[in-house]
Amino acid sequence: MSHGEPINKERKHCNVDFTLRTEYIEGWEAIRAAHRLVVEVPFTPSLPQRGYNNRTLYVNFSTNEIKEKPVTQQMKDIFIGGRGFGLWRLWHAVTPKTRWNDPENEIVISPGPVAGITQYPGSGKSLVVSISPQTDIPIDSNVGGYFGPLLKFSGFDALELQGKAEQDVILFIDGVKGIIRIEEAPLEPINSHVLAEVLTRMYAESEEDRINVSVVSTGAGADHSLIGMLNFTWWDKRRGCIRLKQAGRGGIGTVFRNKKIRALVCRGPVIKADMNHVVDFETIAKTGIKLHKEIHNNDPHQCVMRRNGTAHIVEIMDAYDLLPTHNFQYGSHPDTHKIASTVWQARCTQMTVDGCWYGCSMACAKGADGLVLKTGPYKGHMVTVDGPEYENAAGLGSNSGIFDPDYLLELNFYCDTYGMCTITWGTLCAFIMECYQRGILNLERTGGLDLTWGNAEADLEMMHQVARGEGFGLIAGQGVKKMKEMFITKGWGDPQLIRDIGMENKGLEYSQYLSKESLAQQGGYAFTNKGPQHDEAWLIFMDMVNKQIPTFEDKAEALYYFPLFRTWFGLNGFCKLPWNDVVPSNNSQQPEAHKIPEHVQNYVDLFSATTGIQITKDELLMQSARVYNFQRIFNIRMGKGLREHDRAPYRSVGPVTREEYESRAERYDKQMRDDIGIDPAGKTTDEKIAIHRKYRTDRFEKLMDVVYKRRGWTSQGVPTYARIKELGIDFPEVLEVVKPFLG
Amino acid sequence: MINVNGESMDWQDGMSVRDILKARKFLFPLLIIAINGSIVDAKAYDITIVPDEAEVKIIHLLSGG
Numbered sequence: 001m002s003h004g005e006p007i008n009k010e011r012k013h014c015n016v017d018f019t020l021r022t023e024y025i026e027g028w029e030a031i032r033a034a035h036r037l038v039v040e041v042p043f044t045p046s047l048p049q050r051g052y053n054n055r056t057l058y059v060n061f062s063t064n065e066i067k068e069k070p071v072t073q074q075m076k077d078i079f080i081g082g083r084g085f086g087l088w089r090l091w092h093a094v095t096p097k098t099r100w101n102d103p104e105n106e107i108v109i110s111p112g113p114v115a116g117i118t119q120y121p122g123s124g125k126s127l128v129v130s131i132s133p134q135t136d137i138p139i140d141s142n143v144g145g146y147f148g149p150l151l152k153f154s155g156f157d158a159l160e161l162q163g164k165a166e167q168d169v170i171l172f173i174d175g176v177k178g179i180i181r182i183e184e185a186p187l188e189p190i191n192s193h194v195l196a197e198v199l200t201r202m203y204a205e206s207e208e209d210r211i212n213v214s215v216v217s218t219g220a221g222a223d224h225s226l227i228g229m230l231n232f233t234w235w236d237k238r239r240g241c242i243r244l245k246q247a248g249r250g251g252i253g254t255v256f257r258n259k260k261i262r263a264l265v266c267r268g269p270v271i272k273a274d275m276n277h278v279v280d281f282e283t284i285a286k287t288g289i290k291l292h293k294e295i296h297n298n299d300p301h302q303c304v305m306r307r308n309g310t311a312h313i314v315e316i317m318d319a320y321d322l323l324p325t326h327n328f329q330y331g332s333h334p335d336t337h338k339i340a341s342t343v344w345q346a347r348c349t350q351m352t353v354d355g356c357w358y359g360c361s362m363a364c365a366k367g368a369d370g371l372v373l374k375t376g377p378y379k380g381h382m383v384t385v386d387g388p389e390y391e392n393a394a395g396l397g398s399n400s401g402i403f404d405p406d407y408l409l410e411l412n413f414y415c416d417t418y419g420m421c422t423i424t425w426g427t428l429c430a431f432i433m434e435c436y437q438r439g440i441l442n443l444e445r446t447g448g449l450d451l452t453w454g455n456a457e458a459d460l461e462m463m464h465q466v467a468r469g470e471g472f473g474l475i476a477g478q479g480v481k482k483m484k485e486m487f488i489t490k491g492w493g494d495p496q497l498i499r500d501i502g503m504e505n506k507g508l509e510y511s512q513y514l515s516k517e518s519l520a521q522q523g524g525y526a527f528t529n530k531g532p533q534h535d536e537a538w539l540i541f542m543d544m545v546n547k548q549i550p551t552f553e554d555k556a557e558a559l560y561y562f563p564l565f566r567t568w569f570g571l572n573g574f575c576k577l578p579w580n581d582v583v584p585s586n587n588s589q590q591p592e593a594h595k596i597p598e599h600v601q602n603y604v605d606l607f608s609a610t611t612g613i614q615i616t617k618d619e620l621l622m623q624s625a626r627v628y629n630f631q632r633i634f635n636i637r638m639g640k641g642l643r644e645h646d647r648a649p650y651r652s653v654g655p656v657t658r659e660e661y662e663s664r665a666e667r668y669d670k671q672m673r674d675d676i677g678i679d680p681a682g683k684t685t686d687e688k689i690a691i692h693r694k695y696r697t698d699r700f701e702k703l704m705d706v707v708y709k710r711r712g713w714t715s716q717g718v719p720t721y722a723r724i725k726e727l728g729i730d731f732p733e734v735l736e737v738v739k740p741f742l743g
Numbered sequence: 744m745i746n747v748n749g750e751s752m753d754w755q756d757g758m759s760v761r762d763i764l765k766a767r768k769f770l771f772p773l774l775i776i777a778i779n780g781s782i783v784d785a786k787a788y789d790i791t792i793v794p795d796e797a798e799v800k801i802i803h804l805l806s807g808g
């Protein structure tokens with residue numbers, strides 16, 4: 001394989017011979033020869049005008065129906081695109097009775113109107129929605145890679161997948177020739193790093209064309225678990241291999257495989273400057289140049305995202321006692337330096353600006369080249385691993401007590417290629433290890449897996465078991481919620497303890513931040529629409545360190561603003577990182593500096609310049625509020641979305657065990673004295689834990705009251721008629737859902 | 744004695760902004776620091792001396808992947 005000059009330079013630098021990377025291309029002609037055409041439909045490729053193609057693509061794998069659906073003005077006005085379009089299409093596809101594995105459940109992929117511009121960093125994201133196998137409500141997942149923009153530049157604002165195929169199929173969208181095909185694919189490799197590599201070469205018309213092909217796939221883990229995720233590729237020209245970005249949360253990969261979809265392949269046109277045919281290209285270019293300069297000048301002394309990616313916060317979270325350790329019991333560990341950003345700097349080959357879409361000069365994507373695998377079906381293979389991002393280092397690492405970078409990369413690699421969410425795996429493995437520590441699990445119950453803290457080999461074996469569909473791995477792959485229910489039913493431990501330490505809410509596992517010392521973050525996790533992912537609100541510093549939001553009303557305001565602001569990224573195809581992982585030099589002089597006002601204005605300008613619809617910062621929030629509240633009502637329609645579903649496992653609120661309390665006794669005693677007004681002297685640890693629990697739980701409930709009020713919801717968490725009307729989402733079918741609760 | 748984000752902290756003669764960051768293990772790079780209401784330029788953390796009884800605000804911007 002020819003790699004060219006940059007790789008050779010890096011090869012010397014990192015002492016890794018990339019030419020030894022295992023390739024999986026042999027025999028792909030035979031694999032293609034075995035394909036059987038199921039249906040082929042022509043279409044007229046188009047480019048968006050003002051960010052919209054005004055049509056979406058619908059594919060039904062049960063009936064092999066392929067059709068275009070119009071995008072109405074109402075859809076654009078109310079739902080904008082991305083997650084909004086996905087939720088609107090999904091709403092009409094399902095009924096309150098639909099579960100994840102019913103044929104009518106859909107997977108909808110939509111990039112949003114601004115997505116695909118190449119002038120502003122972080123503008124190539126897609127949103128994927130489906131009814132989740134873990135939560136039974138809509139899940140949304142934000143993902144990079146080229147698929148979404150290529151789909152859009154083929155002519156579609158969204159792709160809606162419904163029904164179930166009888167045999168494994170590939171959906172191929174050729175946005176150059178105007179052909180959509182469903183092909184049976186009986187011999188395809190199963191796991192993403194092989195499958196996507198093979199399919200990229202198979203569907204590209206030349207070596208140069210590989211950059212115009214993107215593949216969506218998952219792996220064997222998705223076949224045997226509820227936590228499957230989707231990998232979206234882009235072709236890395238310099239490395240000569242595919243790279244993967246994940247739509248991780250909530251088990252969408254499991255739905256994908258349940259529909260017997262082996263892969264989606266989109267071949268789009270060559271990317272040029274103004275594919276969105278925006279209204280005001282000059283503003284887009286100017287705004288982009290401003291941010292490129294800012295990143296160039298400020299990133300080296302701010303977050304160093306270009307060199308370290310999100311992993312730059314591993315040691316920072318440890319320093320603030322926020323790095324989840326041993327299933328969120330603790331916030332730091334003496335071995336954190338072994339998985340700190342400097343370690344990843346040495347492992348990741350930064351050959352060039354490494355972004356998951358064109359024009360992203362923040363370039364936080366990282367490739368760890370030259371990893372030789374020690375376990376599993378690819379033992380001995382040399383692979384490139386994408387990451388690790390912070391969530392992977394924390395989730396697969398410290399949270400399970402694993403501080404060996406090689407094993408961590410291997411866990412990251414197998415999660416990716418097997419198609420399992422790294423965040424979910426990290427949290428469920430941490431739960432299992434704590435259950436093992438406390439005797440809820442033992443060697444007999446795990447089928448011989450010694451799941452003590454830090455045992456990376458047992459962790460990997462459990463992962464391989466999921467992929468093989470056997471052993472304790474099958475139980476692990478059900479996720480924390482189902483494991484909790486099973487362990488309690490079998491009488492394996494104290495039910496209260498199991499409920500307290502199983503870090504899930506609504507059925508979704510927590511992402512990797514310790515929220516115990518930040519009441520606002522406890523709400524930021526538990527009051528989310530889809531479950532506890534940090535992409536709605538990350539308020540720990542504002543609350544715990546800055547003491548910026550001391551009152552319940554202050555916290556509620558933050559829990560009003562940030563979830564709405566961040567929802568907006570997912571309506572339009574933006575990545576959140578360029579918003580706040582670099583800031584203008586004069587940001588500190590601005591009012592409300594924590595919102596990064598100049599960047600918010602950039603987004604207002606980009607939307608207006610793309611679509612020609614002039615918005616303000618307030619209208620930006622309203623756009624989000626419509627979709628956010630619609631999603632809340634969608635949850636209610638599916639039998640959830642109420643106050644009882646917003647409660648949190650106590651581990652996320654306060655110290656559950658004696659060890660936890662005693663490890664930070666000084667802090668907790670001081671809080672008892674100063675905040676609760678009780679003298680801890682003479683009290684046993686158990687008594688002190690109980691006092692904290694009552695105090696913290698009461699505050700959590702009070703926060704819920706105040707946040708619901710600020711959001712325009714009843715005390716049960718239902719959006720009021722007034723709020724629904726104000727937002728303009730008072731469609732009859734929406735009102736019908738809330739009527740039983742509002743009268 | 745000075746006050747940092749609402750909490751008391753011992754003051755020492757000649758104490759710089761950087762000394763406070765080190766003592767409090769404030770490693771996060773995106774900070775807005777104000778002493779008695781005046782913003783301190785990020786380039787001046789080493790040379791800005793904090794007076795006794797100062798009201799110090801060290802605002803961390805948002806983080807989280």
Ligand code: SF4
Binds near residue numbers: 122575
């Ligand atoms: S900042 Fe990172 S994740 Fe976001 S678009 Fe750029 S490369 Fe992709």
